[in-house]
Amino acid sequence: KAGVTQTPRYLIKTRGxxxxxxxxxxxxxxxVSWYQQTPGQGLQFLFExxxxxxxxxxxxxxxxxxxxxxxxxxxxxxxxxELGDSALYLCASSLEASQFFGPGTRLTVL
Amino acid sequence: xxxxxxxxxxxxxSEGALVLLRCNYSSSVPPYLFWYVxxxxxxxxxxxxxxxxxxxxxGINGFEAEFKKSETSFxxxxxxxxxxxxxxxxxxxxxxxxxxxxKLTFGKGTLLTVNP
Numbered sequence: 001k002a003g004v005t006q007t008p009r010y011l012i013k014t015r016g017x018x019x020x021x022x023x024x025x026x027x028x029x030x031x032v033s034w035y036q037q038t039p040g041q042g043l044q045f046l047f048e049x050x051x052x053x054x055x056x057x058x059x060x061x062x063x064x065x066x067x068x069x070x071x072x073x074x075x076x077x078x079x080x081x082e083l084g085d086s087a088l089y090l091c092a093s094s095l096e097a098s099q100f101f102g103p104g105t106r107l108t109v110l
Numbered sequence: 111x112x113x114x115x116x117x118x119x120x121x122x123x124s125e126g127a128l129v130l131l132r133c134n135y136s137s138s139v140p141p142y143l144f145w146y147v148x149x150x151x152x153x154x155x156x157x158x159x160x161x162x163x164x165x166x167x168x169g170i171n172g173f174e175a176e177f178k179k180s181e182t183s184f185x186x187x188x189x190x191x192x193x194x195x196x197x198x199x200x201x202x203x204x205x206x207x208x209x210x211x212x213k214l215t216f217g218k219g220t221l222l223t224v225n226p
Contacts, residue, residue, distance in 0.1 A: 004153075031212050043200065043216035056213045090153055094212050097142050097161045097204070101153035 004102035012108045018079040025093030032074040037088040112137045116217035129188040133201035143184040144202040196224045
């Protein structure tokens with residue numbers, strides 16, 4: 001089976017812009033979670049989607065949003081980018097108790 | 111609320127030596143526990159997981175971990191380190207069955223260096 005894929009792998013934006021990241025889960029996995037990884041804060045949970053519904057949400061401002069499509073693919077959007085949003089954004093798809101991560105999207109905000 | 115503490119942000123061992131990475135957790139409900147490894151510029155790879163079955167869990171690449179409820183610990187071990195084990199290791203906890211078992215809380219990570 002193919003693993004979790006994330007596009008794009010690298011992204012450079014400027015402050016104030018918005019960005020959309022995409023995640024395709026492993027075939028058959030219906031849950032998709034998003035995490036932000038930074039050197040200062042480590043790995044932090046953003047949100048989780050299951051069958052197109054947000055089930056869990058982390059402690060991030062409303063500028064961070066997401067959605068899931070009927071084929072389980074997911075997107076996350078960050079509006080009005082800030083310098084502090086520079087991070088590795090990781091997507092994970094889940095089967096039972098195990099989460100399998102993609103390679104991440106490296107976002108740099110200038 | 112759940113939390114994870116990884117003791118030692120950096121551990122250095124010699125090739126062939128025992129690897130011991132420490133993880134303590136806090137959870138108000140029976141937890142699920144995980145160890146992940148991250149190589150540079152890559153995502154996280156699941157090494158092993160504890161989901162309330164056997165307390166000694168065996169994972170990939172010769173790693174294993176033991177769940178000790180009385181000590182709220184889930185330390186990761188490998189009998190003999192290999193150069194390819196050099197990476198960053200993350201311990202994580204979720205709320206387990208019936209709870210938010212898709213929300214992982216991670217520790218800060220331990221960078222493992224293996225010296226020849």
